[in-house]
Amino acid sequence: xxxxxxxxxxxxxxxxxxxxxxxxxxxxxxxxxxxxxxxxxxxxxxxxxxxxxxxxxxxxxxxxxxxxxxxxxxxxxxxxxxxxxxxxxxxxxxxxxxxxxxxxxxxxxxxxxxxxxxxxxxxxxxxxxxxxxxxxxxxxxxxxxxxxxxxxxxxxxxxxxxxxxxxxxxxxxxxxxxxxxxxxxxxxxxxxxxxxxxx
Numbered sequence: 001x002x003x004x005x006x007x008x009x010x011x012x013x014x015x016x017x018x019x020x021x022x023x024x025x026x027x028x029x030x031x032x033x034x035x036x037x038x039x040x041x042x043x044x045x046x047x048x049x050x051x052x053x054x055x056x057x058x059x060x061x062x063x064x065x066x067x068x069x070x071x072x073x074x075x076x077x078x079x080x081x082x083x084x085x086x087x088x089x090x091x092x093x094x095x096x097x098x099x100x101x102x103x104x105x106x107x108x109x110x111x112x113x114x115x116x117x118x119x120x121x122x123x124x125x126x127x128x129x130x131x132x133x134x135x136x137x138x139x140x141x142x143x144x145x146x147x148x149x150x151x152x153x154x155x156x157x158x159x160x161x162x163x164x165x166x167x168x169x170x171x172x173x174x175x176x177x178x179x180x181x182x183x184x185x186x187x188x189x190x191x192x193x194x195x196x197x198x199x
Contacts, residue, residue: 004135009124016123038130041137048107050099073156135170
């Protein structure tokens with residue numbers, strides 16, 4: 001499992017993502033919005049299948065069916081990011097059901113989001129993937145709330161035990177912080193701090 005992006009790389013990564021989704025060209029902005037949604041905690045496959053009617057720009061939030069087990073969940077977005085995302089879809093594909101359709105009108109393929117991951121790795125180095133951004137999102141929710149149920153809801157996990165195991169794998173937690181769920185095996189990594197999405 002790819003770990004989260006370390007704290008010291010986050011300012012560089014966040015600045016780059018923000019520069020991408022604020023860019024004027026369609027291709028660069030789409031890449032930035034796609035990676036930005038992964039940074040907000042979505043799986044790549046969820047972004048690919050995202051429909052425009054699952055997006056509420058006034059919230060700003062996304063309400064959608066999770067890629068795993070078909071559970072519905074809501075993800076809060078930063079207001080400026082949500083406005084750009086809504087404006088992007090309204091401008092380029094106002095009548096299309098998908099939030100990120102390909103040029104042929106179909107969902108973008110795996111090769112495309114693999115290239116997005118490569119672009120991100122060229123900026124920060126390492127063997128990080130777009131899924132690493134989901135780990136960072138989980139940590140931000142945990143540090144903001146210290147609530148396992150909030151992290152579970154944010155990630156769309158089936159059980160709290162799964163979320164506890166997930167957190168144990170990507171960060172060090174004191175034994176008294178989490179309940180002793182069965183099948184939870186601690187794995188320690190450098191401590192990561194809560195950061196905002198974009199400067």
